[in-house]
Amino acid sequence: MSTNPSDRSFLRMALGHPAFVLGFVLSALFIALALLSFIWTPFDPTKLDIAGKLKGPSFEHWFGTDHFGRDMFSMIMVGARVSIAVAFVAVGIGMILGVPLGLYAAARRGSLVDEIIMRGNDLVFAFPSLLLAIMITAVFGPGAINAIIAIGIFNVPVFARLARGGALSLWTRDFVLAARVAGKNKARISAEHILPNIANLLIVQGTIQFSLAILAEAALAYVGLGAQPPLPSWGRMLADAQTLISLAPHMALFPGFAIIITVLGLNLMGDGLRDLFDPKLRRGR
């Protein structure tokens, strides 16, 4: 965004893009709920109340209570924290490892290193990601940290490929040539000239990967391999709801809505950012 001549016009355009605004509001809502859960939740999300179990939504318990009488709304707030943290760190790992790999491959285009990095990426893509994530967490023990690693690994090739593709087209440009004539080495050019110019691409993809990571985390938690009890998690709340679905459908509905709204928000925001960053579309407006 720093390359944009006027940040104020970018903001105005962003506000005029309804899908982006909707996506931003939805994602911000859950990030805010997650942050708020650190200082306040309506009830203690781990407090059991067997007498008040499986209550439907009411004025007191907005989203009802689960099979142990825990307040669903409080659990969803804390669950947001877990989902967002796991997804955020997993995508961060993918970026931190993947982007330098991709930049390096692009700087040494056609070399053996480039070939090895790209073929390695193809190989990771060929593996059934969910199955391997389940394997990693099952073997090294279920928990939030291993879920992060399992999801993060599959983000590495995504960012490596994206960074390489974006960088390759920039290496032929005049300003890169000028930097080389000025005596900068390839690593410096990659960091100072290539990276800022592919930042937009990376941000857009990062948003999309973030939403995919939330879905992956929910799936892992659903099969019991995510964050462990008593820490609430959206996926495990759904697993608990499954056997009680005819008795207490609200137990399945609300965590599901939380996942859908968060993922939908991130996707809309990502698509919106892509439109806003794309100069071709911008001129057309």
Place this chain on the structure above:
Amino acid sequence: MTAYFLRRLLSLSLSLIAASLVIFLVMEVVPGDPASFMMGLNADPQAVAALRTQLGLDEPLPLRYLGWVAGLLQGDFGISYTYRVPVSELIAERVVISLPLTLYALAISTLIAFPAGILAAARRNSAADLSVMGATQLGVAIPNFWFAMILVLVFAVNLRWFSAGGFPGWDAGFWVAMKALTLPAIALALPQASILARVMRSSLIDTLDEDFMRTARAKGLSRGQALRRHALRNALIPVLTIIGLQFSFLLAGGIIIENVFYLPGLGRLAFQAITQRDLIVVRSVVILLVFAVIVVTFLVDLAYALADPRLRRRRS
């Protein structure tokens, strides 16, 4: 074409070898000795050692890798640690559920995505386009296992049209078995249909802007005729890539859905094997799925090269 084919075949073999090496080595570093796992906690160390020898776990690493690959080539995946039967038998039992489920889901996904994508592209920016795009946004945001639970709630618990899970087996009759696979297939198909519809739409929109479409209209074809005869065929290439990818994704992605519906498929087999440390079963299923992805990608590439001579030259 022959040269192209041979080059692709060589790269296919290299991928398969690399994949098998990676899977073999990953399984080696996995903590937990299968022999002591099979014998239980209080096992006699001598009995465990004997079992290790019997399972061939004492041989040097390269020898075991070669032995494994030689077995794979003959369809011999080894003996399951926990079930004590050949893994190939276990897999054969499960594939007859997972493969039809995958094809069923793919068929549903295509049947939804094609009309939706074509409609959205043909009437770009109309209300129909907006609804299709909105629906696909929702479709990719819904976790398929949650959707599966809602399907069970509505169609099994409330309406009682389907059973909530399990599989009667193909012996119970083709339609009975297909009925048991219907809800799982719909749950699997939903996100895939959304992705496919979006690809169909954007690919068709790109094609509609091509010069040959203007020529087709100029020679007197109606919009619909030009779309059917010229645009669709050209727009299909990226769509077929995605269908190829989705096939392999669905085959592996059934792991969660098979758990929701208690279907004894490949995914459930892998999941149970992982928790029981039955490494031979795990690596057999993983390598089978990885091979499926690599081979399907290869076949899709080859199909393009046959259909479009330009691709043969560009890639050589």
